[in-house]
Amino acid sequence: MIGIIGGTGVYEITDQAHDVEKKVLKTPYGDSPEISLFKLHDRDIAFIPRHAEGHDYPPHMINYRANIWALKKIGVKQIIATNAVGSLQKSIQPGDFVIPHDFLDFTKLRSSTFYDKRTVHVDITNPYCDKIRKAMISAGDLVDQGVYVCTEGPRFETAAEIKMFQTLGGTLVGMTGIPEAVLAREVEMCYASVCLVSNYAASISPDKLTIDEVFEIMEKQKHELVKLINHTIEFMPSENDCSCQKALEGAEVDEIDEV
Numbered sequence: 572m573i574g575i576i577g578g579t580g581v582y583e584i585t586d587q588a589h590d591v592e593k594k595v596l597k598t599p600y601g602d603s604p605e606i607s608l609f610k611l612h613d614r615d616i617a618f619i620p621r622h623a624e625g626h627d628y629p630p631h632m633i634n635y636r637a638n639i640w641a642l643k644k645i646g647v648k649q650i651i652a653t654n655a656v657g658s659l660q661k662s663i664q665p666g667d668f669v670i671p672h673d674f675l676d677f678t679k680l681r682s683s684t685f686y687d688k689r690t691v692h693v694d695i696t697n698p699y700c701d702k703i704r705k706a707m708i709s710a711g712d713l714v715d716q717g718v719y720v721c722t723e724g725p726r727f728e729t730a731a732e733i734k735m736f737q738t739l740g741g742t743l744v745g746m747t748g749i750p751e752a753v754l755a756r757e758v759e760m761c762y763a764s765v766c767l768v769s770n771y772a773a774s775i776s777p778d779k780l781t782i783d784e785v786f787e788i789m790e791k792q793k794h795e796l797v798k799l800i801n802h803t804i805e806f807m808p809s810e811n812d813c814s815c816q817k818a819l820e821g822a823e824v825d826e827i828d829e830v
């Protein structure tokens with residue numbers, strides 16, 4: 572089963588599906604996410620809105636553990652995530668799609684692991700699944716790599732922070748990519764993200780981008796994003812053959828329920 576975690580505004584993916592079944596999953600993390608189950612290109616899909624439909628949690632309040640736990644529990648092995656981001660480079664413009672290959676984590680207050688009662692050091696050298704990234708790259712016209720900088724939010728960044736992120740090698744800046752990618756690896760799921768650039772980060776563009784322009788770009792590219800996800804599913808590799816799914820080898824963790 573393929574999981575799709577939809578960022579802000581990405582609910583249309585279910586519009587093309589027939590026989591959508593909704594399931595509410597009770598989790599040990601306080602929230603009970605609602606998951607939409609349907610078929611696309613002969614694959615079973617589990618769709619979850621990241622911000623929780625009806626709640627609209629801001630980035631720092633999203634229950635990342637509940638979302639990932641619920642997808643794992645329902646049988647998902649591969650996750651396609653979508654994130655709206657700001658660009659740190661002039662050459663990557665609003666409206667562009669980027670598939671990050673690495674990240675820098677500047678979050679501060681989030682529950683970022685399933686393993687609070689035992690020591691589990693998961694390897695995250697390459698945090699995004701290479702096989703899903705390849706499927707995404709085959710699916711459309713996009714920037715095939717980038718470093719995602721995740722901030723705590725909900726405020727935007729200062730000019731000095733943006734300069735620092737650029738100096739450190741960042742390509743994009745967002746507030747929702749982490750700990751989601753890490754949690755997926757902690758429970759041996761393949762995970763990759765397609766990022767939609769909604770604006771230039773603070774101080775990158777000489778012209779101030781208005782919120783209306785951001786909404787316009789999001790509205791226009793939303794349909795392209797859904798198309799991209801659709802094509803990605805067509806190119807998805809088989810679901811059992813990936814090193815992401817052996818991330819806990821030797822860690823003596825048998826079941827997610829133990830965490």
Ligand SMILES: [Zn+2]
Binds near residue numbers: 700703761
């Ligand atoms: Zn993988």
